[in-house]
Amino acid sequence: MSSGQKWKRSRHLLTPAFHFDILKPYVKIYKTCADILSENLNEHADTDCQSKRETNHPYVSAVQDIAMTWLLRNKSPWLYPDFIFYRTKQGQKFKADCDYVHKIAEDIIDKRRRELESEDLSHKRYLDFLDILLTAKDESGNGLTKEDIRNEVDTFLFEGHDTTASAISWILYSLAENPECQRKCQEEIDKVISETKSGRLEWKDLGKLDYLTECIKEGMRVHSPVPGVSRVNTQPIKVDDVTIPPGTIILINFYALHHNPTVWGQNHMEFKPERFNRDNSEKRDSFAFCPFSAGPRNCIGQNFAMSEEKVVLASLLRRFSFSLDKDHKVDKVIAAVMRPVDGIKLYIRSRDN
Numbered sequence: 001m002s003s004g005q006k007w008k009r010s011r012h013l014l015t016p017a018f019h020f021d022i023l024k025p026y027v028k029i030y031k032t033c034a035d036i037l038s039e040n041l042n043e044h045a046d047t048d049c050q051s052k053r054e055t056n057h058p059y060v061s062a063v064q065d066i067a068m069t070w071l072l073r074n075k076s077p078w079l080y081p082d083f084i085f086y087r088t089k090q091g092q093k094f095k096a097d098c099d100y101v102h103k104i105a106e107d108i109i110d111k112r113r114r115e116l117e118s119e120d121l122s123h124k125r126y127l128d129f130l131d132i133l134l135t136a137k138d139e140s141g142n143g144l145t146k147e148d149i150r151n152e153v154d155t156f157l158f159e160g161h162d163t164t165a166s167a168i169s170w171i172l173y174s175l176a177e178n179p180e181c182q183r184k185c186q187e188e189i190d191k192v193i194s195e196t197k198s199g200r201l202e203w204k205d206l207g208k209l210d211y212l213t214e215c216i217k218e219g220m221r222v223h224s225p226v227p228g229v230s231r232v233n234t235q236p237i238k239v240d241d242v243t244i245p246p247g248t249i250i251l252i253n254f255y256a257l258h259h260n261p262t263v264w265g266q267n268h269m270e271f272k273p274e275r276f277n278r279d280n281s282e283k284r285d286s287f288a289f290c291p292f293s294a295g296p297r298n299c300i301g302q303n304f305a306m307s308e309e310k311v312v313l314a315s316l317l318r319r320f321s322f323s324l325d326k327d328h329k330v331d332k333v334i335a336a337v338m339r340p341v342d343g344i345k346l347y348i349r350s351r352d353n
């Protein structure tokens with residue numbers, strides 16, 4: 001949420017946390033998490049998955065509720081003044097959810113701070129994001145303040161889970177809707193895994209999942225997990241013969257960009273992964289597809305996100321096949337990320353059966 005010099009300094013301090021060498025060991029962590037998810041799904045495989053409802057972690061539920069209330073407040077000008085909003089039921093719940101989310105971030109920071117105090121960092125080969133936040137100093141030897149650190153951890157906790165959860169869910173939805181594409185992904189995943197020594201995907205294998213990568217990109221085009229960003233211009237901007245005065249709120253709509261019929265054709269709503277094969281990608285303007293935004297303020301976690309999506313989807317598709325519940329209508333709502341109005345409901349079948 002910061003801007004100007006403050007943003008520049010944080011971005012500079014944190015960029016090393018997303019170096020490939022730091023991301024590599026995360027493959028194991030994504031895999032462990034994907035296995036837990038698979039075990040949870042396995043309980044429902046080949047049964048009526050809708051008869052049981054999973055409950056979210058309270059952190060995930062709080063973030064979802066915050067986003068929905070943010071949407072409600074945006075649409076309700078009478079809730080704009082704080083002295084009204086925080087007197088309403090939603091405002092009070094919003095405040096309690098924010099306090100809870102902040103508390104989780106503070107607990108994580110305190111725990112790592114204690115660990116760092118009792119640890120010799122010189123033995124650590126790579127410092128992860130939290131190590132960097134807690135130890136980083138700029139050229140003048142100043143570290144981040146307690147509040148700065150909390151704000152960064154909040155951003156990463158939110159950006160790091162809600163976005164990829166949206167992307168993975170919508171991609172699975174499209175794969176369930178397009179069984180032929182799903183089958184091709186499974187064939188590719190089976191082949192790549194069968195060629196590994198350990199029987200598990202490692203960092204170097206992720207680059208071999210070409211077709212899955214096409215499906216991931218196409219899913220992020222069709223559904224645009226982060227549908228747009230906004231900016232306030234500090235300088236006048238001239239677009240053709242229109243000048244936008246400084247101080248204007250400008251919305252950059254990635255969802256519309258990803259559905260521009262001039263670029264994507266009249267069938268832009270259809271899921272066609274081949275749009276992202278090498279030939280087709282080379283023919284297109286590189287700014288036609290911007291799920292992670294573009295420019296200096298683009299997504300710092302995009303390589304992290306892509307590798308997480310590959311590992312999680314590969315683990316799920318290796319074990320299960322997914323099909324649509326055709327009786328359940330899936331509508332979209334933008335609440336920070338692209339969410340389904342009433343969930344996405346898929347049937348899960350174990351592939352061993």
Ligand code: HEM
Nearest residue numbers: 159160163164167225226229291292293297299300301305
């Ligand atoms: C599919 C997953 C993701 C998508 C689609 C996505 C998309 C985006 C977009 C569009 C922006 C630009 C926001 C703006 O300009 O206002 C952004 C910024 C950001 N993203 Fe992501 N993101 C994803 C995953 C992640 C992950 C996994 C992390 C962290 C581990 C992350 C961390 C960030 C951060 C910290 C920023 C702010 C960067 C800055 O302001 O310099 N994102 N993301």
